[in-house]
Amino acid sequence: MSVTEELKALADAYAKRKISRRALWQGAAALGLSSMWIAALERGATAAPAPTWRELRSRGQADKATTLIIAVAENVDTFDPGFTVGSKTAQTVLQNTFDQLTQYEIVEKQAPDGTPYRTVNTENIIPMLCESWKLDGADMIFTMRDGITYHNGDPIDANTMVTGYQRIFETKAVSSFLLSMGGAITDSSAFSAPDPKTFVIKMSKPNMLIPKCNVMHNTSVLNPNEMKEHATADDPWALDYFKNNLGIGNGPYKLESYKPDDSLVLVAAENYYGEKPPFQRVILKIVADATQRVQLLKNGDVDFATKIPVKEFDGMKADPNIKVLSIPSTLVTMLEMNTTIPPFDKKEVRQAVAYATPYQAIIDQIYLGQAQIGKSLVPNGMPTSDFSTNKYELNYDKAKELLTAAGYPDGKGLPEIKLTVRSDDVQWERIAIIMQDSLKKIGMNVTIEKLAYAQFNELEQGKKLQMWTDEWISWVNDPYYHMSWLAHSKSPTNYPLFSNPRVDEIIDQFTLSDDVAGREAASKEAQAIIIEECPYVFLCQPNWIVYMRNDLDGYVYYNDELPRYYHFRRAGA
Amino acid sequence: MRLLRYVLRRLLFLLPVLLGALFIAFVLTRIVPGNPIERVAGPYASDERVEEMKREAGLLDPFYVQFWNYLVDLLHGDMGVSYQTNQPVLTDLKDRLPASLELVIYGMMLAIGLAIPLGVISAVKRGTVIDHAARVLAVLGVSMPIFWIALVLLSTFYTRLGWLPGPAGRLPIGMEEPDRITGLFTIDALLHGDWHTFKEAVRALILPVTTIGLVAMAPIARMTRAMMIDALESDYVRTARSLGLPGHVILFRHAFKNALIPVLTLIAAVFGYAIGGEVLVEYIFTWPGLGKYSFDAIMGSDFPAIQGFIILATTIYMLIYLAVDVLTAVLDPRVEF
Numbered sequence: 001m002s003v004t005e006e007l008k009a010l011a012d013a014y015a016k017r018k019i020s021r022r023a024l025w026q027g028a029a030a031l032g033l034s035s036m037w038i039a040a041l042e043r044g045a046t047a048a049p050a051p052t053w054r055e056l057r058s059r060g061q062a063d064k065a066t067t068l069i070i071a072v073a074e075n076v077d078t079f080d081p082g083f084t085v086g087s088k089t090a091q092t093v094l095q096n097t098f099d100q101l102t103q104y105e106i107v108e109k110q111a112p113d114g115t116p117y118r119t120v121n122t123e124n125i126i127p128m129l130c131e132s133w134k135l136d137g138a139d140m141i142f143t144m145r146d147g148i149t150y151h152n153g154d155p156i157d158a159n160t161m162v163t164g165y166q167r168i169f170e171t172k173a174v175s176s177f178l179l180s181m182g183g184a185i186t187d188s189s190a191f192s193a194p195d196p197k198t199f200v201i202k203m204s205k206p207n208m209l210i211p212k213c214n215v216m217h218n219t220s221v222l223n224p225n226e227m228k229e230h231a232t233a234d235d236p237w238a239l240d241y242f243k244n245n246l247g248i249g250n251g252p253y254k255l256e257s258y259k260p261d262d263s264l265v266l267v268a269a270e271n272y273y274g275e276k277p278p279f280q281r282v283i284l285k286i287v288a289d290a291t292q293r294v295q296l297l298k299n300g301d302v303d304f305a306t307k308i309p310v311k312e313f314d315g316m317k318a319d320p321n322i323k324v325l326s327i328p329s330t331l332v333t334m335l336e337m338n339t340t341i342p343p344f345d346k347k348e349v350r351q352a353v354a355y356a357t358p359y360q361a362i363i364d365q366i367y368l369g370q371a372q373i374g375k376s377l378v379p380n381g382m383p384t385s386d387f388s389t390n391k392y393e394l395n396y397d398k399a400k401e402l403l404t405a406a407g408y409p410d411g412k413g414l415p416e417i418k419l420t421v422r423s424d425d426v427q428w429e430r431i432a433i434i435m436q437d438s439l440k441k442i443g444m445n446v447t448i449e450k451l452a453y454a455q456f457n458e459l460e461q462g463k464k465l466q467m468w469t470d471e472w473i474s475w476v477n478d479p480y481y482h483m484s485w486l487a488h489s490k491s492p493t494n495y496p497l498f499s500n501p502r503v504d505e506i507i508d509q510f511t512l513s514d515d516v517a518g519r520e521a522a523s524k525e526a527q528a529i530i531i532e533e534c535p536y537v538f539l540c541q542p543n544w545i546v547y548m549r550n551d552l553d554g555y556v557y558y559n560d561e562l563p564r565y566y567h568f569r570r571a572g573a
Numbered sequence: 574m575r576l577l578r579y580v581l582r583r584l585l586f587l588l589p590v591l592l593g594a595l596f597i598a599f600v601l602t603r604i605v606p607g608n609p610i611e612r613v614a615g616p617y618a619s620d621e622r623v624e625e626m627k628r629e630a631g632l633l634d635p636f637y638v639q640f641w642n643y644l645v646d647l648l649h650g651d652m653g654v655s656y657q658t659n660q661p662v663l664t665d666l667k668d669r670l671p672a673s674l675e676l677v678i679y680g681m682m683l684a685i686g687l688a689i690p691l692g693v694i695s696a697v698k699r700g701t702v703i704d705h706a707a708r709v710l711a712v713l714g715v716s717m718p719i720f721w722i723a724l725v726l727l728s729t730f731y732t733r734l735g736w737l738p739g740p741a742g743r744l745p746i747g748m749e750e751p752d753r754i755t756g757l758f759t760i761d762a763l764l765h766g767d768w769h770t771f772k773e774a775v776r777a778l779i780l781p782v783t784t785i786g787l788v789a790m791a792p793i794a795r796m797t798r799a800m801m802i803d804a805l806e807s808d809y810v811r812t813a814r815s816l817g818l819p820g821h822v823i824l825f826r827h828a829f830k831n832a833l834i835p836v837l838t839l840i841a842a843v844f845g846y847a848i849g850g851e852v853l854v855e856y857i858f859t860w861p862g863l864g865k866y867s868f869d870a871i872m873g874s875d876f877p878a879i880q881g882f883i884i885l886a887t888t889i890y891m892l893i894y895l896a897v898d899v900l901t902a903v904l905d906p907r908v909e910f
Contacts, residue, residue, distance in 0.1 A: 069746055075869075077613075078659060085615025177617045243659045260658050261669070261861035262742055285746050287859045288869075291724075292740040295732060301739055301746060424872075454874035455607035461616065461623065485617075492619045 066280035068552075068568055071293040071305040075260050075286060080242040081220035082173025088306065088562065089264070089284060091217055095562045096266060096282070097249035098220035099274075101142055101161065101199075102211070103128040106556055112372075117325050118567075119557040122477035123383070125211055129156065129250070130199070133211075140201040140211055148273045150223045150248045158193035164221025165191040165201070171237050175218035178476065181484060182511030184210045207512040212476045216560065222247040252277045252566040261286055266565065277566035278554070297322065297547060304548040304555075304563070309425060313368045316547050326370050327557045329544040330379040331473040333371075335435065335537040336496050341466045342415050348406035350534040353467075354392040355399035356442045358434060363540050366430050374541035376527045377486060378479045381541075384523035385479070390531045390538075399442045411443020420449045420468040422456045428469050431539070435469075460495050470495070471542075475560045479523045480511040487530055496535035503529050576899065583895050591887055598883045599640050607874035608632065609656035632876075643880065652884070653877030657869060662881035665866060670885070671756025672743060673862035676854065677847050679778060680785030684847075685840065688790040692797025692836075693829065696805060707794060714791025720853045723784045727857070730780060738777050740858045745773055781858045788850060789843045796839045800832035807831075834905055841897040845890050 077087040081098065084090045104120035111117055127133060130142040148156045166188035168175045179185045184203045192200050203210055213219060222238075226248050230241035246255045252274065253266040266282040285302060287293045293305040294312050298319055308316070316322050337344035337353065344350055363371045372380060375387035400410070408414050419435060421428035432448045439446050446467070451459070459465050474482040485491050488507050489499035506522045513519055530536070544557060554567045610630060614623045627633050631642060646653065652662035691711075695704040730737045738745060743758055751761040751770050759778070762771035804810060805828050813823045848864075855864035863882060870878035902908045 067747065075658060077657060083615075085617070086612055172622070174615055174617055259861070260660070260665075261865055263746070265747075283747050285741060285859075287740065288865060289740070289856050289859065292727075292857060292859055295727070296739055296741060299732060299735075299739055301741060452607065452872045452874075454609065454612060454872060455605065457611040458606055458608045458874075461611045461620075493616050 063280075065570060068279040068282045068304070068565060069302045070282065070284050070563075070565070071287045071296050071302040072284045073286070073288060073290070073293070073307040076258065076264070078243045079246040080173075080239065081217055081222070081247075082168055082171060082175055083243075084218065085174055089286070091560075092562045093246065093255065093264060093266070093284070094220055095217040095251075095560075096253045096565050097246060097251045097255060097269075098217065099128050099251045100216065100219055101129050101214040102126065102133060103215050104558070111325065111327055113326065115325060117327055117557060118555065119327065120559065122212065122559060125215060128215075129161075135206060135208075135211065138203045138206045140203065140214075142199040142201075144197050144199060145273065146197075148250065149271060150226075150250045151254050151269045151271065152223070152248050153271065154223055154225050154248070156221075156250060157196040158199035159196060160224055161199040161221055162191045162193045163224040163227070165219070167222065167227070167237050168219065171239060173218070175213065175216065178213045178216070178218065178481075179210060181209065181213075181481065182207070182508070184512050203512070205512040206514045208514055209476065209478045209481055209511060212478060212481075216475055217562070220249075223250075253282065256281075261288075275566075278569035279565060282565045294547075297549070300549060302549075303552050304546070304568075306546075306563070308545070308547055310367050310370060310427060310542065310545065312547075313370055313545060321550050323548050323550050323552065324545065325555065325557075326543045326545045328372055328381060329473065329541060329557075329561075330381040330477065330559060331471055331542055331544065332374050332377070332379050333431075333469070333471045333539040333542055335431075335467070335469055335539060336465075337467050337535060337537075338463065338465060338496055339499070339533075339535050340463075340497050343406065343408065343417070344467065346406045347533060348402040349408070350537075351392070352399040352402040352406070352442060353439065353444075354534050354537045355395045355402065356438050356444070357392070357537050357539065358394050358438050359539065360394075361434060362431060365434065366427055367540065367542050370545055371540040371542040374538045375531075376538065377530050377536060378482060378523060378527050379541050382474070382477055382479055382482060384520045384527075386524045386527050389528040392531075392534075392537070394438075396441050403442055403444070408443075411445065414444060417444065417446045418449050418466050419446045420451060420456065420459065420465050422453050422470075423450045424453050431469050461492070463495055463497055465495070468495075469539075473559070473561065477559050480507060480519070483507050483523070483526060483530075484511055486536075487526065498530070498533065498535035500529055500533060502526075576902070579902075580895065580899065583898070587888065587891050590891060591884060594883055594887045595643075595880060596640070598880055599636070599643070602874065602876050602879055603636060603639075605874075609874050609876060612873060613656055647884075652881040655870070655878040655881075656875045657873050657878065662877050665878065666863065666881055666885055669861060669863045669866050672860055673848075673851060673855070673864060675743075675757045675759065675778065676781055676785060676851060676860060676862065677844070679782040680847060681789055681840075681844055683782060683786030684789035684793060684843070687786065688793035689797050689836070691790075692794045693801055693824075695794070695798045696801030697824065699802065704798075707798070711791040711794045711798075714787050715795070717788075719784060719788045719850045720857060722787055723781070723854055723857045726780045726784060737779055738773075741777075742859045742861055743774060743777050744770070745777075748773060781854050781860060784854050785847055785850065789847050792843055793836060793840060797832065797836050800835050801828060804828035804832045830904060834901055837897050837900055837904070841893050844893050848886060848889065 072089045074087045074089045076090040076093065078084055078090060081094050084094060102125045104122055105124040105126050106118055107121045109117055109119050129145060129148065131145045133140065133142045144156070144158050150156060168179065169188040184205070184207065185201065190202045194200065222242065227238045230238040249269070252269060252272050254269045256265040256267045258264045263286060264284040268277050268280050287296060290307060290309050294308060294316070296302045297305040298321070300321065317324050335353065335357065337350050339345060359373065363369060363373070374380065375390035376385055378385045403409065403411060419432050421432045429448070429450055436446045436448055460468065460470070472486060474485070484507055485493045487498055487503050488494060489504050503526045506526045510519045510522050544561060546555060548555065551571045552568060553571045554569045556564060556567045558564065608627070610623060610627050610632065614626055631639060643653070650663070654660065655662050655665055658665055691707045695707040698704050727740060731739045744750060751758060751765050751767055754761045754764050758774035759771060762774055810823055810828055813827050851862065852864035852868050854860065855862045856868060866878065867882040869875070870882060
């Protein structure tokens with residue numbers, strides 16, 4: 001009997017005085033409720049399954065063959081290539097919509113588990129916007145390609161590059177810190193165009209480090225005409241405009257739309273000078289919660305997902321529809337200690353911590369085996385990396401000896417120790433718990449403090465933390481670039497406030513140098529000092545793990561971790 | 574006329590409350606460590622540059638100067654610019670409010686539509702199977718964390734059964750949204766006569782709305798039941814019975830109307846709770862609303878965004894309480910303005 005029929009029967013019964021009016025109302029109310037449930041259940045049962053790609057295509061919304069869907073974690077913080085530091089989404093969009101002067105050569109490699117993958121050889125810089133380039137003494141000389149333009153047809157020549165690079169210095173953009181490393185370039189007079197086809201960057205000394213900066217998205221050159229259009233007297237470089245608006249690009253893709261907290265859509269640029277990308281459209285769906293990115297990927301709603309916590313590795317690996325690539329990377333995970341805050345002002349205490357660190361347990365339990373051992377500030381995979389002087393391994397006796405030598409036998413007399421971690425990824429807290437447990441065995445009692453990233457950032461950058469965990473990857477794969485940030489006493493990112501005159505001297509001397517052998521020997525010397533002084537405990541080098549649908553091919557791993565969507569294609573397509 | 578005067582007086586009262594809430598928000602954000610500038614400046618910026626940027630942003634000014642400047646800007650309709658989105662906070666809030674309203678309004682409609690009949694039936698049929706079932710449902714709704722309900726619903730209806738769309742926001746990925754009239758996709762799609770979009774918007778709403786509905790339903794159902802039982806056992810109901818009034822008159826005109834007054838107040842409180850609980854629901858369902866916005870703002874110490882959200886949330890909350898007070902006055906002739 002349907003709900004209507006039942007209602008009718010109830011009314012009839014009442015009319016014939018078989019039931020009281022009260023019973024009629026009660027029956028009707030109950031029926032009303034249950035009919036809602038039934039209707040809801042029926043709707044659920046007959047509802048079409050989530051639309052498949054075929055259906056979407058028939059509605060003209062998306063075409064699997066030409067549309068790539070990526071789940072990303074964050075909004076865009078700024079579209080200005082000079083100032084992207086936080087959001088990977090912003091960086092990836094810039095990387096895919098702008099070409100740089102040069103790029104790295106792509107090479108095939110094999111992961112430890114035998115899976116082949118494609119990555120870049122950072123020692124071979126090849127042309128991109130330029131036709132060729134060379135080092136001539138302390139000058140970088142680029143010969144520009146003929147006939148290349150921005151997406152709106154405005155031509156790109158050497159003068160365009162001069163304006164773009166001048167903007168970097170005049171606005172104190174992030175990339176100016178990189179290009180001025182070791183005093184290589186001090187102001188915007190270093191950039192010139194003797195003729196429209198030749199762009200020259202004058203450096204203070206011949207070196208192999210600064211050329212690597214010209215492959216980064218931070219050096220993307222904005223369209224000077226567009227810049228002029230939006231410049232004001234107070235803001236000659238149009239900083240305000242480019243914060244919120246992606247400039248007219250010159251890369252394989254252009255931005256079609258951006259809705260914060262929702263999505264970005266990229267489409268292939270019609271007049272791109274290079275090869276047309278296989279995917280016509282790329283939709284970047286912003287999904288803040290990592291678990292939901294995993295679900296969307298597993299269900300086939302997206303093709304590729306970024307920022308997946310390592311704890312998902314086993315589950316993803318077991319899914320026959322998902323392709324997993326676990327690629328050795330130069331990311332270093334570190335336990336850091338402020339060398340000016342007791343008890344870590346004593347070298348022996350820092351070394352004791354290094355001896356009380358369960359390295360293998362961290363690799364196995366936190367990273368599920370998807371990490372390599374890392375034993376030096378300069379990671380494996382970066383030129384001149386040297387683990388040979390690192391003698392730290394889990395040895396509680398040795399750790400206790402060192403604590404005693406520092407004047408804290410069995411941990412007696414140690415001040416309060418706070419181990420601070422970020423709350424944005426659960427791995428940090430889990431590492432902290434393992435460390436807390438292990439340090440207790442040598443009598444070092446540690447309390448764990450979990451902070452939101454903004455609070456953590458403020459304390460870390462203010463050098464106010466006592467002991468904390470963090471990670472670092474250098475986008476320029478050069479040991480001196482890397483050590484300049486992490487080990488030079490004057491670096492703003494030397495958070496442990498490590499200070500060693502010899503290390504400073506080595507970095508100052510060899511950052512800008514083309515003496516390959518001298519650089520290698522000095523780098524090894526500096527690494528040995530840093531290992532001995534122990535401001536950082538090197539926990540491991542976690543792999544870069546990417547997850548995608550099985551039918552997606554072409555991924556290339558860059559050491560800046562940003563995927564270039566123009567390499568992707570459907571398997572078999 | 575008296576009602577109108579009352580409403581106006583209450584609206585005027587909104588101002589000091591807003592000022593108080595804002596003051597507390599200001600104090601809390603400035604006391605707790607965390608600062609938006611470090612993130613904007615990035616790790617490579619020198620300490621001097623970070624200080625300079627803080628000074629430019631006015632964050633080194635004394636607290637009362639910052640507060641005063643903010644109030645002056647606010648009076649000019651300027652809520653500042655969010656550090657995370659680089660957009661005026663007012664624009665951000667305007668863009669995101671409809672998404673949240675769509676969730677909360679439908680969620681509360683579902684909750685009230687289920688809770689009140691359920692509460693009334695349980696009270697009338699006290700001790701029966703219906704009563705026990707309703708009470709179990711209510712206890713579950715109160716005791717299950719909202720994010721857990723959301724995850725269970727998702728894993729059942731999206732991952733396992735595939736009946737409903739996943740946590741991909743208000744419409745399927747890549748689908749155009751309807752031209753904005755109200756910003757509520759269901760309403761806008763209907764106004765445009767776009768059935769397809771309407772259907773997809775409803776499908777995307779089912780799971781998050783059910784989550785909010787289930788959680789909000791529980792306390793309302795419990796309160797309705799308790800108040801109905803009180804009312805049914807009261808002297809005036811006994812008197813009414815002895816006078817031989819028909820059962821439905823006693824039930825609805827006497828008992829229910831009296832029981833409804835405290836329930837209304839509770840609904841207002843639950844509405845406020847739903848606005849808060851939304852943060853998790855929006856986060857899990859990738860819903861581009863205020864909940865996620867405020868969460869990101871808090872995590873990133875985005876001061877202007879946090880303050881803007883607090884102003885808006887306080888206003889909404891106060892308006893709901895006002896509406897409930899007016900309704901109470903209409904229902905209960907004893908209430909004087």
